[in-house]
Amino acid sequence: MKALILRDLRLAIRAGGGFGLGLAFFLIVIVLVPFGVGPEAAVLRRIAPGILWVAALLAALLSLDRIFALDHEDGSLPLLATAPLPLESVALAKAIAHWITTGLPLTLAAPGLGFLLNLSPAAYPWLFGGLALGTPALSLIGTFGAALTVGLRRGGLLLSLLVLPLYVPILIFGAEAARRGGDGLEATVPLVFLGGIALGTLALMPFAAALVLRINLR
Amino acid sequence: MMPDLGPYAGPVIWAYVASIGLILVLVLASWRRAVRIRRALQQAEGQNRG
Amino acid sequence: MSIWEYANPKKFVETTTPLLPWTFGLAGLCLVGGLIWGFFFTPDDYRQGATVKIIYLHVPSALMAINAWLMMLVASLIWLVRRHHVSALAARAAAPVGVTMTLVALVTGAIWGQPMWGTWWAWDPRLTSFLILFLFYLGYMALWEAIADPDTAADLTSVLCIVGSVFALLSRYAVNFWNQGLHQGASLSLDAEKNVADIFYYPLLACIAGFVLLFLALVLLRTRTEIRVRRIRALELRARRAEART
Numbered sequence: 001m002k003a004l005i006l007r008d009l010r011l012a013i014r015a016g017g018g019f020g021l022g023l024a025f026f027l028i029v030i031v032l033v034p035f036g037v038g039p040e041a042a043v044l045r046r047i048a049p050g051i052l053w054v055a056a057l058l059a060a061l062l063s064l065d066r067i068f069a070l071d072h073e074d075g076s077l078p079l080l081a082t083a084p085l086p087l088e089s090v091a092l093a094k095a096i097a098h099w100i101t102t103g104l105p106l107t108l109a110a111p112g113l114g115f116l117l118n119l120s121p122a123a124y125p126w127l128f129g130g131l132a133l134g135t136p137a138l139s140l141i142g143t144f145g146a147a148l149t150v151g152l153r154r155g156g157l158l159l160s161l162l163v164l165p166l167y168v169p170i171l172i173f174g175a176e177a178a179r180r181g182g183d184g185l186e187a188t189v190p191l192v193f194l195g196g197i198a199l200g201t202l203a204l205m206p207f208a209a210a211l212v213l214r215i216n217l218r
Numbered sequence: 219m220m221p222d223l224g225p226y227a228g229p230v231i232w233a234y235v236a237s238i239g240l241i242l243v244l245v246l247a248s249w250r251r252a253v254r255i256r257r258a259l260q261q262a263e264g265q266n267r268g
Numbered sequence: 269m270s271i272w273e274y275a276n277p278k279k280f281v282e283t284t285t286p287l288l289p290w291t292f293g294l295a296g297l298c299l300v301g302g303l304i305w306g307f308f309f310t311p312d313d314y315r316q317g318a319t320v321k322i323i324y325l326h327v328p329s330a331l332m333a334i335n336a337w338l339m340m341l342v343a344s345l346i347w348l349v350r351r352h353h354v355s356a357l358a359a360r361a362a363a364p365v366g367v368t369m370t371l372v373a374l375v376t377g378a379i380w381g382q383p384m385w386g387t388w389w390a391w392d393p394r395l396t397s398f399l400i401l402f403l404f405y406l407g408y409m410a411l412w413e414a415i416a417d418p419d420t421a422a423d424l425t426s427v428l429c430i431v432g433s434v435f436a437l438l439s440r441y442a443v444n445f446w447n448q449g450l451h452q453g454a455s456l457s458l459d460a461e462k463n464v465a466d467i468f469y470y471p472l473l474a475c476i477a478g479f480v481l482l483f484l485a486l487v488l489l490r491t492r493t494e495i496r497v498r499r500i501r502a503l504e505l506r507a508r509r510a511e512a513r514t
Contacts, residue, residue: 252490
């Protein structure tokens with residue numbers, strides 16, 4: 001399993017833009033928002049947590065279809081399915097690799113980009129904590145979505161239609177935690193919910209993804 | 219015959235028109251597809267036997 | 269005799285052929301009767317005025333929007349466990365009906381909200397959950413359309429339906445947390461104290477019966493269509509194989 005994660009990471013780095021592309025997309029979305037809503041600091045401060053979360057969501061979505069597509073094209077997916085490693089572990093490994101290449105850099109970069117949107121100082125720890133808990137769940141759900149659409153030629157668009165509604169609870173709790181933190185309120189409750197969702201997806205999504213992969217490889 | 223709907227006549231009538239319209243579209247679409255497919259199946263089975 | 273006998277497509281078509289006109293007829297009767305009763309022969313509410321008449325469309329369609337998803341969930345589970353094709357096809361047939369019901373509920377709600385709340389749309393928990401439900405329906409239908417092989421499509425959409433149900437429920441409670449609502453509480457419950465007044469209640473029941481029957485009739489009709497589509501496909505395949513052999 002470790003070998004699989006390392007292999008995916010190496011592929012992502014060699015292909016170029018594995019780490020960089022999602023992060024650059026995140027930066028561009030953040031930069032575009034002030035052009036859209038105007039440069040007023042008070043307005044930006046109000047919407048900053050939501051914008052950061054939505055941008056993180058879209059950046060994570062961007063690289064989802066590559067989770068299984070490359071392996072499907074070069075035929076290594078059936079090999080993985082017949083390997084001694086259970087398919088559930090393969091799905092989990094893929095999700096972890098996706099998280100390391102997109103979720104982790106996003107989490108680390110978000111506080112830095114918060115300055116651009118004039119995020120209130122009290123919100124930083126909550127934003128960071130929320131993203132740290134939420135992005136693994138995004139990767140896990142995304143792996144399920146990618147497994148659903150693996151054999152389809154135009155899977156990318158369909159993938160976003162399928163996966164984005166599943167992201168709604170994470171977005172709500174994550175942005176709510178950062179917003180409450182920024183207003184100086186108690187924000188542990190949404191964070192605890194977010195942690196619950198993350199653990200739930202960790203427990204269930206690899207199984208759902210493996211089930212769907214088996215159907216697709218039949 | 220028409221009941222007095224007061225100031226809300228517009229919204230009430232629009233709600234009825236819109237909903238009944240949507241439901242009618244669904245029913246007609248389902249019906250037409252059912253008829254078309256039934257004909258196609260009859261044709262296909264006829265060819266098979268002939 | 270077991271209920272699973274109706275899982276045989278041929279048996280299903282044969283049994284439902286005589287039932288279909290009756291369900292459509294009864295649905296039409298209940299709907300037309302209930303709506304005319306509600307529209308012409310009920311008084312205005314003392315607070316909401318004539319807009320109370322929208323309830324006869326709004327409540328039944330909202331009810332059916334959720335029940336259609338539940339029916340799809342049950343049908344998906346039956347397909348995954350017992351592999352009856354009719355079950356998978358019924359789930360597929362129910363989705364467009366469910367999406368229309370969701371749309372009717374959203375549209376009537378918006379038209380009612382405009383004079384009452386002063387806005388077409390508010391990001392209220394109930395409204396938002398319905399919008400999310402609408403998106404789930406769209407994704408489900410899109411996945412059915414996208415996959416060519418019927419059995420793979422049935423399997424994948426079933427799994428999606430189950431996972432989607434979990435997340436739809438999660439979203440339902442998440443949006444409660446996110447925003448306090450304008451929407452009133454349940455207008456129907458078994459606890460009679462909280463119910464709407466009797467004079468609105470009976471025509472409402474007639475409309476609900478009408479919507480349930482209409483849903484049933486449409487799902488039967490559409491399932492029969494799907495069964496025939498499947499049969500045409502099988503015949504075409506057989507013909508092509510016969511050609512290849514000669």
